Amino acid sequence: MSSAQQPKARRERPMDERFLQGRHFLKSNWHFVTDIKSDQSLGLPPPPQELPPEADDSLVPLPSVEHLFEGGASLHALLRNRKSRRNFRISALALEELSYLLWACEGVRENKGKFSFRTAPSGGARHPLDLYVFARRVAGIKPGLYRYLPVEHILVLEREGDDSESLDRALMGQLQNASCVFFWAAVPYRSEWRYGKAADKLVALDAGHSCQNLYLACEALGFGTCAIGKYEQTELDGYLGLDGEDMFAMYAAIVGKPAEKE
Secondary structure (H helix, E strand, C coil): CCCCCCCCCCCCCCCCHHHHHHHHHHHCCCCCHHHHCCCCCCCCCCCCCCCCCCCCCCEEECCCCCCCCCCCCCHHHHHHHHCCCCCCCCCCEEEHHHHHHHHHHHEEEEECCEEECCCCCCCCHHHCCEEEEEEECCCCCCCCCCCEECCEEEEEEEEECCHHHHHHCCCCCCCCCCEEEEEECCCCCCHHHHHHHHHHHHHHHHHHHHHHHHHHHHHHCCCEEEEEECCCCCHHHHHHHHCCCCCCCEEEEEEEEEECCC
């Protein structure tokens, strides 16, 4: 193909500064690691892996995932069939199934105390994301918003009740008939402690790693999921009870059992 026939790789008109800033974010920023001292290099203690529950919090122990759903489809089949699915039938998930999906996203394989190795990779094993789930229809637990504690493999009830309408507004009309919704909330300081200004890109990459695990786990169980990057930031932060600065909503995914006709 001649150069005259090749599609354009750049815009013809002058680029808006916001596009330039966005592209700069996508590039390597590793010089920040050596140019700016991190809190780790200054000898400050690391932040905890997770925010522990309060004494009066309602906790939901999750079924162990060991020996669950073994002997399923091959990885090749899961990758070949994986796709975003938005159309679900009104149906409940079993608690064992929700347990498996949460573990697939952020489950702990080996806990080292101050850090852990998990099912999804993370820069420096910092895991700067908290995983929340809105359980709309999950057998065995009350409808409500829960926070996943991966080290203990339990759920903390953040708020009881089905507030689907307010959530649908925050998700800009994308809730559909989802049985549950997963949310990744950024906790940037977990990565900033080690990598300083270079942490921001790593946080974004980690969200993608975790969400892809959700896609594959849903495919393995015969569920559907669709990642959501379009939402009202302030409304979703408020829905999750986040301050919007030290913790904020970053990613979401609806989950359910696919309708017969997608």
